[in-house]
Amino acid sequence: MRRSKMIRMFLFHLITLLFGYIMLYPLLWMFFSSFKDNSEIFLNAHELLPKRWLFKNYVDGWKGFAGYPFSVFFKNSFIVTVIGTIGAVISSAIVAYGFARCKFKGKGFWFGCMILTMLLPYQVVMIPQYIMFQKLGWVNSFKPLLVPAFLGQPFFIFLMIQFIRGIPNELDEAAKIDGCSKYSIFTRIILPLISPALITSAIFSFLWRWDDFLGPLLYLSKPELYTVSLGLRMFSDPTAVSNWGAAFAMATLSLVPSFIIFIFFQRYLVEGIVTTGLKG
Structure with a gap:
């Protein structure tokens, strides 16, 4: 029995590692290709490790285009992502508190309208x-x-x-007896108790906004306003030879913020998703 259990465990980990490698292979290929020149990228695409490590791809990529270094694109992405994330989390928390705790005319209708907007694709x-x-x-x-x-x-x-519906209403009643208004209840009781949902929303918002390409493509046409996603697109020049090594280098750097966010806040993300809808 013990041997059979060990074999099953070994096979489970082996298959998991195999599928994990298959899923991560494109990222590994991009990372190692960031140290190759164009000829090696396309002629030896099946080889993962470069024959000659070209660290200058990161230097060339960071120089950017037309006098705009890639630091400008990173700065713009951080502005859009951080401010947008703060606004999305705060405003969503206020609206959620209104739907979950406040009584007003047409509440069910407006809640249905809000849910319907989730079904509309952005193209509409x-x-x-x-x-x-x-x-x-x-x-x-x-x-x-x-x-x-x-x-x-x-x-x-x-x-x-x-999350808010899972918080007992007795806490609100006790706060009202102590003289708290709806705003005080929201800031002093509700917000601290829904911190997993706030952090989960912040993580999703950061990742979505950082990776967004269509929005900046529609509204931004000045290079000084470009985000990282648009900056990466500039590496592809159909009229000249594209520096794919520099493009992969900057693409690798663009993954660093998302990777850091996921590593440090992974447990909050899992907690926020798992406990959604549980009643207190």
């Missing part, structure tokens, strides 16, 4: 939004990417509603 609202932002004069600025974040995100609202 893309053109109307662009026309609206163009008439407001917001094109070629960060406003189209930041202002909507401060109006709440349906997925985060729904996630936080489940």
Whole structure:
């Protein structure tokens, strides 16, 4: 029995490592290709390790284009991602508290409308939004990417509603007896208790906004406003020879913030998803 259990455990770990390697192979290939020149990337694509390590790909990639170093693109991405994440989390928490704890006319109708917006693909609202932002004069600025974040995100609202509903109403009643208003209850009781949902929403928002390509592509046409995703696209030049080694080098660096966020906040992410909807 003991031997059979050890064999099953060995096979389980072996298969897990095999599938993990298959899933990570594209990232490993990109990382090692960032140290190769163009000829080695395409002629020896089947070989993972480079024959000659070219660290200058990172130097060339960081120089950027047309006088704009890649640090500019990283700075723009951090501005859009951090401010947008803060706005999305705060606004979603406020809206979720209203749906979960406050009574108002048409609550069920508006909640249904909010859920329906989760079913709409972005392509449906893309053109109307662009026309609206163009008439407001917001094109070629960060406003189209930041202002909507401060109006709440349906997925985060729904996630936080489940957490708030799991908090006993007796805590609200006790706070009211002590003289707390709805705003005090929200800031002093609700927010600390839904911290797993807040952190989970912040992680998702950061990853989605950092990886976003379509939004910046629609609204930004000035190189000084480009985010990392648009900066990576500039490496592909159909009229000249593209420096794919530098492109892979900058693509590797672009994964570092997401990797750090996931490593340090992984347990909060798992806790936030697992405990969603559990009643207190």
